Amino acid sequence: MADLYASLFEHARQWCERAERAGWLEAADAAAVAAVEQRTPADLFVDRPAGGGRPLVVAFFGGTGVGKSSLLNRLAGEVLARTGAERPTSREVTVYVHESVQLADLPPELPLDAVQIKRHASGAHRDVLWVDAPDIDSTEAANRRCALAWLPHVDLVCYVISPERYRDDVGWRVLRERGHKHGWLFVLNRWDEGDPRQVEDFARLLRDAGFSDPLVLPTCCLPAPARPLPTPDEFDQIHAVLVDLLRIHGVEDLARLGVRARLAELRAALQTAQRRLGDAAAWTRVTDSVRENWRAAAATIASGAEWSLRAVAARFAARDSGLGEYLRRYASVAGGRKHAEPLSAAEPGNIVLLNELTGQLWDEWSQAKLNACLDALEVGLRHAGLAATPVRRPLDAAGDSAGARVTQLLRDRVRQALAQPGDALTRVLRRGTGFLTAFLPTVALVWVAYAVLRGYHAAVQGQREFLGLAFAINSALVVLIAWAVPYALDQLLRPSLERTVLRALGTGLRAGLEDVGGELIRAVTVASDEAAEYRDAVETLVADIDRVGAERLGAAAPILARVTMAAAAGDAEMGPGIPA
Numbered sequence: 001m002a003d004l005y006a007s008l009f010e011h012a013r014q015w016c017e018r019a020e021r022a023g024w025l026e027a028a029d030a031a032a033v034a035a036v037e038q039r040t041p042a043d044l045f046v047d048r049p050a051g052g053g054r055p056l057v058v059a060f061f062g063g064t065g066v067g068k069s070s071l072l073n074r075l076a077g078e079v080l081a082r083t084g085a086e087r088p089t090s091r092e093v094t095v096y097v098h099e100s101v102q103l104a105d106l107p108p109e110l111p112l113d114a115v116q117i118k119r120h121a122s123g124a125h126r127d128v129l130w131v132d133a134p135d136i137d138s139t140e141a142a143n144r145r146c147a148l149a150w151l152p153h154v155d156l157v158c159y160v161i162s163p164e165r166y167r168d169d170v171g172w173r174v175l176r177e178r179g180h181k182h183g184w185l186f187v188l189n190r191w192d193e194g195d196p197r198q199v200e201d202f203a204r205l206l207r208d209a210g211f212s213d214p215l216v217l218p219t220c221c222l223p224a225p226a227r228p229l230p231t232p233d234e235f236d237q238i239h240a241v242l243v244d245l246l247r248i249h250g251v252e253d254l255a256r257l258g259v260r261a262r263l264a265e266l267r268a269a270l271q272t273a274q275r276r277l278g279d280a281a282a283w284t285r286v287t288d289s290v291r292e293n294w295r296a297a298a299a300t301i302a303s304g305a306e307w308s309l310r311a312v313a314a315r316f317a318a319r320d321s322g323l324g325e326y327l328r329r330y331a332s333v334a335g336g337r338k339h340a341e342p343l344s345a346a347e348p349g350n351i352v353l354l355n356e357l358t359g360q361l362w363d364e365w366s367q368a369k370l371n372a373c374l375d376a377l378e379v380g381l382r383h384a385g386l387a388a389t390p391v392r393r394p395l396d397a398a399g400d401s402a403g404a405r406v407t408q409l410l411r412d413r414v415r416q417a418l419a420q421p422g423d424a425l426t427r428v429l430r431r432g433t434g435f436l437t438a439f440l441p442t443v444a445l446v447w448v449a450y451a452v453l454r455g456y457h458a459a460v461q462g463q464r465e466f467l468g469l470a471f472a473i474n475s476a477l478v479v480l481i482a483w484a485v486p487y488a489l490d491q492l493l494r495p496s497l498e499r500t501v502l503r504a505l506g507t508g509l510r511a512g513l514e515d516v517g518g519e520l521i522r523a524v525t526v527a528s529d530e531a532a533e534y535r536d537a538v539e540t541l542v543a544d545i546d547r548v549g550a551e552r553l554g555a556a557a558p559i560l561a562r563v564t565m566a567a568a569a570g571d572a573e574m575g576p577g578i579p580a
């Protein structure tokens with residue numbers, strides 16, 4: 001199970017690394033996952049065959065002077081660790097281990113110069129590796145650091161207290177945080193100084209801390225105590241309990257407790273980190289808010305640009321006025337172009353003007369409005385506890401291209417409008433008036449020519465006078481009227497260039513702003529898809545953690561419940577495991 005834990009932890013670490021690199025996690029989220037305890041008691045040993053081929057690691061922890069080293073010496077039947085009146089006495093860890101056990105190189109945080117390893121050949125202690133730690137509440141920082149560094153490698157903590165100090169035990173306050181990571185035995189040493197009520201009193205404190213039926217064993221390490229003991233010494237129970245535990249559960253089963261606690265921690269850290277990724281509902285809210293923010297910003301931009309659009313349309317139309325332009329267009333009609341348009345966008349000079357004028361429409365002010373909209377979104381994301389950086393990245397890209405998009409659509413629409421000015425009906429009518437402008441004068445001329453021929457023929461025959469000035473004036477008037485009426489109609493139908501350009505600029509701007517809005521939504525979708533990928537990955541990981549954590553412990557026996565803390569709320573999610 002320790003190997004499984006190591007692999008799950010590695011996956012979690014890699015996930016965090018990727019997510020942090022992509023900006024989804026803050027360094028603190030990744031650090032919280034990385035800080036979950038990786039070390040396990042199994043690290044102390046080489047060859048760790050599945051099924052538990054290693055001894056159980058049991059350590060004496062507690063305040064200074066409570067008798068930890070005395071207890072180890074008593075257990076070993078010889079003086080292994082220094083004991084004494086000097087406080088603190090132990091400045092190093094004493095490891096008491098069977099000679100057959102192969103120890104691995106100690107992890108770097110366990111300084112070798114602060115460890116003495118005592119080998120023994122006693123069969124009674126073959127299955128247990130004993131550790132005597134320096135005091136946990138030490139005034140010596142080095143002692144405290146050393147004791148804490150060993151904790152992750154301990155299966156079962158033998159917590160030693162004294163009758164004098166158990167109610168105000170600094171070390172216990174430190175250690176109870178690790179309640180679920182270890183099995184626990186409580187030794188009330190210096191029992192010669194104790195009171196029989198203290199066992200129950202201490203047990204009550206432990207029950208309040210989460211132990212349903214804690215084992216509190218009173219002991220006295222003095223060979224000849226000055227006072228008689230209030231109740232018999234229960235030192236032998238320490239060993240008996242361990243033998244019982246190992247017989248029923250084995251090391252692997254007990255080690256699983258520690259792994260389960262680490263898994264619960266890992267799971268909680270991952271879930272905290274996962275909040276940065278949001279859920280489907282959060283992303284719907286983000287998309288809605290982008291849409292809403294942009295709608296408001298686009299309305300502001302559109303109304304702010306109105307005046308500029310008018311100015312551009314007016315400047316564009318200014319090119320189309322004056323006699324010179326009229327003659328130029330007239331020449332183009334005379335030159336055989338069927339429908340002379342007010343101004344052709346295809347003419348190079350007009351393209352330059354079009355580009356120049358439309359290029360100024362998306363200005364710094366418009367960009368600032370867009371950026372303010374994105375800033376507001378970022379603030380909203382951070383406020384909701386979501387990662388903002390990976391969302392901002394595609395949004396900024398969309399924002400940077402907004403000017404070019406809007407300008408392009410403005411130009412397209414103006415070009416289209418100039419290519420086909422007016423609406424469809426006007427265009428049909430103008431086709432008619434254009435035709436009549438040429439056709440009616442032609443018909444009139446043909447009619448006049450016919451009248452001239454007939455008049456000439458009649459005059460030659462002497463039937464009447466040659467045609468006179470009146471005929472010439474009237475004929476000229478007929479031809480003129482035949483041209484002037486359709487021409488005047490055509491002029492009336494001709495759409496105003498300024499209006500055409502202004503309308504095109506209006507629709508172009510609206511289309512452009514809509515396009516930018518669409519691009520912003522696409523950017524959010526890209527980010528939310530990425531978040532979903534990271535979320536899926538971590539959910540799979542959490543499911544694996546739950547599966548491993550939910551593995552039941554081998555055998556149910558009351559002794560295990562007595563040395564373990566009841567499941568906390570967080571552990572309950574990991575599924576049943578510790579038999580009640």
Ligand SMILES: Nc1nc2c(ncn2[C@@H]2O[C@H](COP(=O)(O)OP(=O)(O)OP(=O)(O)O)[C@@H](O)[C@H]2O)c(=O)[nH]1
Pocket residue numbers: 063064065066067068069070071082083084085086087088089090091133134135189190191192193219220221222
């Ligand atoms: N009265 C009494 N004294 C004890 C008992 N056990 C140990 N002592 C004495 O308490 C003193 C401290 O014992 P240690 O075993 O060094 O205590 P420790 O917990 O290892 O202390 P540190 O190494 O400083 O953390 C020694 O003088 C022991 O002889 C006991 O049961 N009763």
Ligand SMILES: [Mg+2]
Pocket residue numbers: 068069070081082083089090132133134
């Ligand atoms: Mg000691």
